[in-house]
Structures are given as C-alpha cells and as structure tokens.
Amino acid sequence: MPKPYPKEFCDDVVAVARKGEALLKQIAKDFGISEGCLSNWMKKADIEDGARPGPTIAESAELRGAKKR
Incomplete structure (x- = not known):
C-alpha cells in the first residue's frame, strides 16, 4: 500500500x-x-478544481457509502 x-x-x-x-x-x-x-496528485487536483472531468473526492466517498448499504 502506498505511503500516505x-x-x-x-x-x-x-x-x-x-x-x-x-x-x-x-x-x-x-x-x-x-x-x-x-x-x-496533479490529475486529482485538476478534478477537484473542475479543470478535468471526473468524480471529486466527496462524490467518490458518497458512492462508496451508497455501495456499502
């Protein structure tokens, strides 16, 4: 696992x-x-800033939570 x-x-x-x-x-x-x-990290930052399409960290967390239910 990568170092946090x-x-x-x-x-x-x-x-x-x-x-x-x-x-x-x-x-x-x-x-x-x-x-x-x-x-x-640059790709993730671009997604968070809206410069690149994709789910944000909050959206990803919400989807993971929905899958657990």
Missing part, C-alpha cells in the same frame, strides 16, 4: 508543479516522491 502523505504536503507539491518553473521529474525528486505519484 499529509494533504497539505500534496497540495504544496502540486502548487509548485503548477508554477511550471521546473520539470515534474525534478520536482518529484526534490520532494522525495515518484514522478507517477506527482502526476496522480
């Missing part, structure tokens, strides 16, 4: 990546995460 990172850490890394001042590969290396992990 605090939400604040993820948000900070995504903010740095969105500035576009460095390659994603270098940003991931600087923060000690994989490039794939950073890419996934």
